[in-house]
Amino acid sequence: MTDSHYLLRFDDICPTMNWVVWEAIERHLVLHQVRPILAVVPDNRDPKLMWGPPVPDFWDRVRRWQGMGYTIALHGYQHVYVNRERGMTRLTPNSEFAGLPYEEQKAKLEKALAIFGEQGIRVDAFVAPSHSFDRTTLTVLTELGVKVISDGLWPWPHAGEDGMFWVPQQLWDFRPRSSGIWTVCNHHNAWTEQQVEAFGKNLAIHAGRMTDLARVIQAFAGRPLTIADRVAAFCDLMWNHRIKAVLWRMRRQLSKAGHAS
Numbered sequence: 001m002t003d004s005h006y007l008l009r010f011d012d013i014c015p016t017m018n019w020v021v022w023e024a025i026e027r028h029l030v031l032h033q034v035r036p037i038l039a040v041v042p043d044n045r046d047p048k049l050m051w052g053p054p055v056p057d058f059w060d061r062v063r064r065w066q067g068m069g070y071t072i073a074l075h076g077y078q079h080v081y082v083n084r085e086r087g088m089t090r091l092t093p094n095s096e097f098a099g100l101p102y103e104e105q106k107a108k109l110e111k112a113l114a115i116f117g118e119q120g121i122r123v124d125a126f127v128a129p130s131h132s133f134d135r136t137t138l139t140v141l142t143e144l145g146v147k148v149i150s151d152g153l154w155p156w157p158h159a160g161e162d163g164m165f166w167v168p169q170q171l172w173d174f175r176p177r178s179s180g181i182w183t184v185c186n187h188h189n190a191w192t193e194q195q196v197e198a199f200g201k202n203l204a205i206h207a208g209r210m211t212d213l214a215r216v217i218q219a220f221a222g223r224p225l226t227i228a229d230r231v232a233a234f235c236d237l238m239w240n241h242r243i244k245a246v247l248w249r250m251r252r253q254l255s256k257a258g259h260a261s
């Protein structure tokens with residue numbers, strides 16, 4: 001795998017999500033035989049993820065996905081932010097974990113994993129709500145046997161000295177990329193029919209370049225983090241900040257123009 005491959009990730013999978021949109025997405029996944037990472041919230045308490053009544057057979061569905069080769073990832077415990085910590089990724093100022101003491105993080109992650117255990121579901125990765133976690137979170141995860149994390153802006157996966165296998169997540173939509181493993185993160189609850197259709201078209205275009213977590217782990221197990229990885233991730237982060245700064249300036253100018261008229 002030296003050229004570009006894409007990995008799909010869907011966040012906020014829980015009993016009250018938007019199932020109408022999900023079922024349309026799943027038809028595209030099945031058609032193109034794509035096996036995504038599904039980031040499941042084991043005990044969701046976040047009202048923003050409540051789009052309808054809970055489906056009664058949620059865990060049957062999760063077991064079925066696991067049987068189809070989809071990766072089931074732990075997406076926090078209750079998806080409730082308790083502070084404004086950005087954590088290690090520095091991406092967004094909300095966290096369910098970062099900044100909390102070891103014991104508190106351990107208690108949350110143990111409760112989260114116990115729910116999967118009761119349901120007979122294996123957890124193959126961690127996806128932090130709002131990309132926010134710290135070194136303590138990683139220590140607890142490795143102690144509890146979760147040793148793969150989906151986050152970071154490097155172009156390639158690597159085995160970290162922290163005992164974690166890092167699979168980067170750099171995109172929020174399909175973008176042309178020449179080389180690397182590119183995880184496209186999706187939040188489907190508010191998707192319109194047009195967005196579902198665009199997603200289907202993108203899958204058809206990229207079908208030959210899609211991969212899954214099992215293949216990525218097999219191909220990159222033991223690969224160390226390189227200086228080139230760090231430089232690429234730093235440039236990506238700067239570029240993201242630059243775009244945000246430009247958008248912010250544009251918004252300010254537009255609002256000034258609005259006041260003047």
Ligand SMILES: [Zn+2]
Binds near residue numbers: 011
């Ligand atoms: Zn989330």
